[in-house]
Each structure stands twice: as C-alpha cells, then as structure tokens.
Amino acid sequence: MDYQINEGSFTIPANAQDRSVNMLLLNLGPGGLTLVATRDQVQQGEDLDGFVTRQLRVLASQVKGFKEHERAALTVGSAQLPAMQLASSFKQHGASMHQRLTVIRLAGSAVLVLTMTCAAPLNAEQDAYARQLLDSFVPASGPAQ
Template structure:
C-alpha cells in the first residue's frame, strides 16, 4: 500500500490503520488546525465517539463549555466530488492556565468506520472573521 504524506510516500507491506494527526499552524492568526483520524469500534457510532471525547475533555480540563452540536457539510458537492455530512460545535476550556477556544468538526467517512476530525483552535474568543476562515477550510475539502 502506498501511504501519502506531504513530503513523499511510503510503500507499506502490512495492513494498517491510519490514526494520524496533522497540526497546521497559522502564525498570523495565532491559531492552529488539527486534523485527526480515528476508527470507530464495531458497534460505535460517530455520535457515541463524539460524546466519549467530550466527556474526556470535560473530565480533564477546567472551565469546559460545549456549544450546540449542529449538522454541517465538509466540502462542496460538485460533478466529480461529493460533500460529506458532518457535525460541528464550538467549545472552550482552560488548559495549563490558558483558555482555549475551538471550532470542531467530526465526519464519518462514507461507507466506512473511519472518522475525520478537524479542530480549529486559538487562545482568544472566536470572532466572525474566524468563523469565515473556518468556513473556507470546510468548503475547501475535497475527498479522495
């Protein structure tokens, strides 16, 4: 199997499960985008995975606030590509004395048990400009 990364590709001969994490920093915005992947357990749903992750954050972080979970779309539907149904929420918590503000999207990839999670994070409250940037990230996604 060829495993593609930004720097090149690896040819891997064993089966694998991709639970990798990418961290992209935006210095001018003082923000980051974390892209993580997970595989659901046999009987687990995306919603149950999300609830489990949020419960862990609530347990481990101070001043945890979770916004409403809303349906959204990852990508844009075109003739050649399908958009992916997803859910997003806004949250904040205190970590090591710093209040972290996040926009989080979770999508179960079609016909699979794989999840893709995008987290936009910064150390200041989310503004309308931040939400516009977040929207541009979501609409720029093209599934391969």
C-alpha cells in the same frame, strides 16, 4: 501499500490504520488559530453524535472548566459529507482555549476530525475561514484507511 505524506512516501502493511495527526499554525486573527487534523474510527453502531460525546468525555477529564457551547449536524465539502460540529471552551495550563471541532464521516467507519483552536473566541474573519475550509474539503479517492 504505499503511504503518501507531503515529504514523500513509504511502504506500510496493508492492514495498517491511519491515526496520523497534522498540525498547522494558521496565525489568523487575534489569539492565533491552529488547525489539527486527526484520523479515527467510529465504533460499531455509533453515529457521529455518539462519537463526539465519547471523545468529549476524554477531553473533559483532561482539561479544566470544559464547556460545550453548541453542537450541530452539517454537511461538508462538494461531496456533502455528513459531519458534526462542536464549539467548546476550557482552561489548559491556566489559559482559556476556544475550539471548533468538526467530525467528518468518511468511507466505512473512518472519520476525519478537524479541530481549530484559538486563545480567544473565533472572530468573524476566523469564523469565515473555518467555513471556507470545510466548504473546500475534497475527500481522497479510494478506500479510507
């Protein structure tokens, strides 16, 4: 199977699972804004809320002062894909970090996790961009990895 990235493509085994990570420094607003896109899979019988809870247990064990502020179900993009969004904050290396994590359910058991991180709570401009980003999401055609 050909695997496409921005820089080109290469051949990988057909049974390979995509667990790649993309990190974009958006530099939007005070405190900067970073977008990280990761790929994962829900476990058999697990819904998006269960996936988020499982992932948060891992995160909370790796950082100090983890606080979940808000969790909500929503739909994303023109395909109205089911998603779960979580706002949280924590301390990492002594600095406060604020995150908005959105888990989007794709085909089969695949999920796309979009995490926006900022050194300050998201301001109105960053919040508007986050919504625009989710509204603009168009899933790739073909089977999910």
